[in-house]
Amino acid sequence: FLTNAQGEDVVAGVRTPMPIAEMAEKFPEAFKQFQQVCATLENHYRDMQDMEFTVEHNKLYMLQTRNGKRTAAAAIKIACDLIDEGLITEQEALMQIDAKSLDMLLHPTFETKALADADKNNVVGKGIAASPGAAAGTVVFTPEDAVKEGKAGKKVILVRLETSPEDIEGMKYSQGILTVRGGQTSHAAVVARGMGTCCVSGCGDIKMDEANKKFELGGKVFHEGDAISLDGSTGKIYDIAIKTVPADPNSGYFGRIMKLADKYKAIEVRTNADTPADAQRAFELGAQGIGLTRTEHMFFGPGRIDKFREMICSETVEERKAALANIEPMQQADFEGLMEALKGQPVIIRFLDPPLHEFVPTDEKDIQLLAKAKGKSVEYIKQLCNSLHEFNPMMGHRGCRLAVTYPEIAEMQTKAVIKAALNVQKRHPDWHVVPEIMIPLVGEVKELAYVKKTVVATADAVIAEAGVELKYMVGTMIEIPRAALTADEIAKEAEFFSFGTNDLTQMTFGFSRDDASKFLPSYYAAKIYESDPFARLDQVGVGKLMKMAVTLGRETRPELQCGICGEHGGDPSSIEFAHNIGLNYVSCSPYRVPIARLAAAQANIKNPRK
Known part of the structure; x- marks a missing residue:
């Protein structure tokens, strides 16, 4: 709350509000009333409320109330608290939680302030939000490089035209995957979701130059080793490495809600x-x-x-x-x-x-090894591989x-x-x-x-x-x-x-x-x-x-x-x-x-x- 202010001053963020607890010292009578009204409204709506109020001449005026917005972790805790307070049933508690929001508890996210700053200045493109989570690292263009850098302890983002089954090892060592082609059910998307890895697919605005290990997006050229970040929940691509926060499912409340879900x-x-x-x-x-x-x-x-x-x-x-x-x-x-x-x-x-063509070699060295193993000419193996397409x-x-x-x-x-x-x-x-x-x-x-x-x-x-x-x-x-x-x-x-x-x-x-x-x-x-x-x-x-x-x-x-x-x-x-x-x-x-x-x-x- 703020003193000598209007509601717009709080919402606009031009002034720093004081903690609500301080209201007890400044306006003790109004605060006591406020606590009573809060209990009445929460009991009536049987949900956490977002309330707006004003105090004039020490008198409390309630302006509006609505069900409050909440993070997934907060939604789970609120649901459990409301059950414990006897305000809602177990079934009602389960219905209050947005199932899709649980994604936030299971994948890394970006640090809030860093993301807000990046959203203003560093978005260079957008693809399909194929696998949730947040990823930041340096660009690599081949699965082999992803494995090499990943084993060395570096965080990398694998950038590909599209992925195929032979890219699996590289995908395992990547923080995130970015593809030019593909959708929600492309290979990259399906495999990334299985691994719990962030993925943005189908960013058709990328001009890829795999041979020279670079790509262009949003008027900028990115080379191997440049830092980028991916938001797998929105599909946004950033030209900097944004700080990430690891997943924390808060197992106590989370586990309780999951047990209730299994019950029903x-x-x-x-x-x-x-x-x-x-x-x-x-x-x-x-x-x-x-x-x-x-x-x-x-x-x-x-x-x-x-x-x-x-x-x-x-x-x-x-x-x-x-x-x-x-x-x-x-x-x-x-x-x-x-x-x-x-x-x-x-x-x-x-x-x-x-x-079967997805399994045949494309690299010259691999073709030569296969020809040697089968006792055939390199030309014969190439023709055979081509015939499978x-x-x-x-x-x-x-x-x-x-x-x-x-x-x-x-x-x-x-x-x-x-x-x-x-x-x-x-x-x-x-x-x-x-x-x-x-x-x-x-x-x-x-x-x-x-x-x-x-x-x-x-x-x-x-x-x-x-x-x-x-x-x-x-x-x-x-x-x-x-x-x-x-x-x-x-x-x-x-x-x-x-x-x-x-x-x-x-x-x-x-x-x-x-x-x-x-x-x-x-x-x-x-x-x-x-x-x-x-x-x-x-x-x-x-x-x-x-x-x-x-x-x-x-x-x-x-x-x-x-x-x-x-x-x-x-x-x-x-x-x-x-x-x-x-x-x-x-x-x-x-x-x-x-x-x-x-x-x-x-x-x-x-x-x-x-």
């Missing part, structure tokens, strides 16, 4: 995790299993990519099997790590999905189509999954390990039946050889509209459905999730779309396909388990829709698990399941 939610919350570290973090944040493991990310580790490339370049089944045999124990170890991290909870492992790879030779063409890939992955499950079950007899194998990109039931035949024959042989009992499930991703339309047929083979809403959205709308950011802003401006359909589920079109698939699938197989494993699994409005159409679980990146837990509880409070 009706659907499970699982996580999308590709490494034991991701799985462990998700488990700590309350995940009840893994809804998606992208096995392709595992192929890029040291000693693996070379063998996988040898498999791709093999001319006979025997050669392919020999190369895959070297990868199998590594995959098995990965799967065991994931199962251990989740302590016996469900783990869904998706078989190889991306087209497709005009539209996202609708090309990928997913279950790879397993139809090369059953030995599915064979190897099945052996790795089942052997891992057997080992984990043996180590933990009290756990109930039931691995779930997911066949991606199915559009025709005969495709699924063909691949499932390979999986079942391989799995049963491994289990028989072990001489023990082990249950496993085989299901599919529903990501092609035809799969949703023929879900009754597909459910004859599939024991569970997992909606890959990233691809399902892409194929239903008919636009690329990596290129849509170029034209979607015009659609928002023209009010054609209100939000990014890759960030918030299109309940009218894509949602209708999902609802149809659930209904048709359960007509064939009443016990059919259904869930979401696309990025929509972490969006509150999409989670509410998933609850309403009867899904069993949602799955999202580790750092979105708390958001999903709260959103799932809010959905069940609004529309309780019978």
Whole structure:
């Protein structure tokens, strides 16, 4: 409060207000009245109030009151306090908290004053806010440089035209990731969210010069080693390093709200995790299993990519099997790590999905190494790699189509999954390990039946050889509209459905999730779309396909388990829709698990399941 002043003096910030406690000394009668009125208003509205008042001739006048704005940490504490004071119920407390705001508690943020100054003077561009958090560091242009600088203890921002699976190691060592191309569900965005790393994608204003390691943005040229900052919550890019503040979830109140959320939610919350570290973090944040493991990310580790490339370049089944045999124990170890991290909870492992051209070498040195390993000429390897490129790879030779063409890939992955499950079950007899194998990109039931035949024959042989009992499930991703339309047929083979809403959205709308950011802003401006359909589920079109698939699938197989494993699994409005159409679980990146837990509880409070 201020003396001899108007309300505008407080709001405008031209004078420094005094702490409200000092009012007790200056205007004791008015302050006593003020405390009474505060209690009356908070009791009436049953929420924290932002009140404006004035004192004239020692008399208190209340001017207005409204529900006060609050940070995520404050919202959680206020909700707990209101429960303890008996003013609101547990359900009302959960409904008061904005689920999306929990992001602020789980990621680094910028120091408030430093950010305010930077917002005035240092914004050079804006992209898509792809993964929340704040990051500051020096610019690097290659994943190799990111690893090198990161290992040396330096904070770096990886700047790329776009990322691909082979950039994973560099992304791990980066504070933040900035890309010229891509949207909410591009590779960079999805992987960054999984790692809890800040990412700004699709900044088309960047003029990139990778060869000379520099880029231009906002009239400035940035070279390798220059400092920049990214705000993954707003998409803003700054030309200085802004001081960051580490995440502090305030576990006491946070943990209490999460327990309440679990008490009232009706659907499970699982996580999308590709490494034991991701799985462990998700488990700590309350995940009840893994809804998606992208096995392709595992192929890029040291000693693996070379063998996988040898498999791709093999001319006979025997050669392919020999190369895959070297990868199998590594995959098995990965799967065991994931199962251990989740302590016996469900783990869904998706078989190889991306087209093979994503794995072939582009660097001359790597091409020479592959040629030497295969006993072929460098020219032959280059021609082979070029032949794998497709005009539209996202609708090309990928997913279950790879397993139809090369059953030995599915064979190897099945052996790795089942052997891992057997080992984990043996180590933990009290756990109930039931691995779930997911066949991606199915559009025709005969495709699924063909691949499932390979999986079942391989799995049963491994289990028989072990001489023990082990249950496993085989299901599919529903990501092609035809799969949703023929879900009754597909459910004859599939024991569970997992909606890959990233691809399902892409194929239903008919636009690329990596290129849509170029034209979607015009659609928002023209009010054609209100939000990014890759960030918030299109309940009218894509949602209708999902609802149809659930209904048709359960007509064939009443016990059919259904869930979401696309990025929509972490969006509150999409989670509410998933609850309403009867899904069993949602799955999202580790750092979105708390958001999903709260959103799932809010959905069940609004529309309780019978």
